[in-house]
Amino acid sequence: MKAIRFHEFGAPHVLRYEEAPTPVTKPGEVLVRVKAAGLNPPDWYLREGYKALPPEWRPSVTFPAIPGSDVSGIVEKVADDVTAFSVGDEVFGMIRFPSFGESLGYAEYVSAPASDLAAKPRHLDHIHAAAVPMSGLTAWQFLIELGHNEQNPLQSERHSPVPLAGKSVMINGAAGGVGHLALQLAKH
Ligand SMILES: NC(=O)c1ccc[n+]([C@@H]2O[C@H](COP(=O)([O-])OP(=O)(O)OC[C@H]3O[C@@H](n4cnc5c(N)ncnc54)[C@H](OP(=O)(O)O)[C@@H]3O)[C@@H](O)[C@H]2O)c1
Structure with missing residues (x-):
């Protein structure tokens, strides 16, 4: 190949x-x-x-x-x-x-x-689908799923998700690769 x-x-x-x-x-x-x-x-x-x-x-x-x-x-x-x-x-x-x-x-x-x-x-073509997994999982895991079970040595705080219902969410860099997916997940 x-x-x-x-x-x-x-x-x-x-x-x-x-x-x-x-x-x-x-x-x-x-x-x-x-x-x-x-x-x-x-x-x-x-x-x-x-x-x-x-x-x-x-x-x-x-x-x-x-x-x-x-x-x-x-x-x-x-x-x-x-x-x-x-x-x-x-x-x-x-x-x-x-x-x-x-x-x-x-x-x-x-x-x-x-x-x-x-x-x-x-409804997603291959080019758009290939752009989703890593940045989509980043947004999904930070916003929706449990964060790290073990503390990341690069960050002092352990990630912990907060239920989003009824909350306002501020997304810094909402036009970026992760940000535009985080925005759509938060809205959804
Ligand atoms: N991509 C991934 O899969 C992934 C995975 C894990 C972690 N991360 C981390 O997530 C963050 C975003 O990554 P990304 O891939 O989404 O990057 P990106 O596509 O380059 O998006 C970054 C966004 O941040 C904005 N921005 C840059 N400097 C800013 C500032 N000073 N104030 C406000 N907004 C600012 C940019 O706006 P402009 O376009 O106007 O400059 C852009 O919309 C990075 O820290 C990255 O290391 C990314």
Whole structure:
């Protein structure tokens, strides 16, 4: 298959459009023919080698790496033990986040754990669907679901959701990737 990979950390020029092995579908996984991939900050943190983190926190990355956690596409194949999806289903999702050098979505195919995928809403095309998972989950988890069970070492406060019914919600940066989804969730 064709994929966008990088063999070393660096600026966008390290990304190469090249031949790569089509991923093998393991138990519990679904092979997705990628129609669109989203771009999120962790894709470039990975590409740059997490240089904003202190060296002792930087994860080790396997090269060559294919970035792209967020995808939308069509199910090409399902492992024998997967019952949730069938060949031809349209799906989207955030795949194996966080991962450090695995084969992700900037490729013709990605093999994804079935639990990382959901049925793509019919009224969303693949390009819009691929833009939703990470920023949508960020807004969903902060606003609606429980936050971290364990305190994030980068933040002093533990996240805890507050019931929104009857409340006014102020969203700073409501035109941004996370903000416009947080706005719609709060309104809903
Ligand atoms: N994207 C994700 O999946 C994700 C996941 C986890 C956490 N986060 C975090 O969530 C935050 C937002 O990320 P994003 O991806 O949504 O970024 P984004 O698309 O760049 O959106 C940022 C928004 O903030 C606005 N903004 C910037 N500076 C501001 C200021 N001084 N006062 C008020 N508004 C300001 C921007 O407005 P203008 O466009 O007018 O500049 C933009 O609407 C970041 O801290 C990011 O690290 C993002």
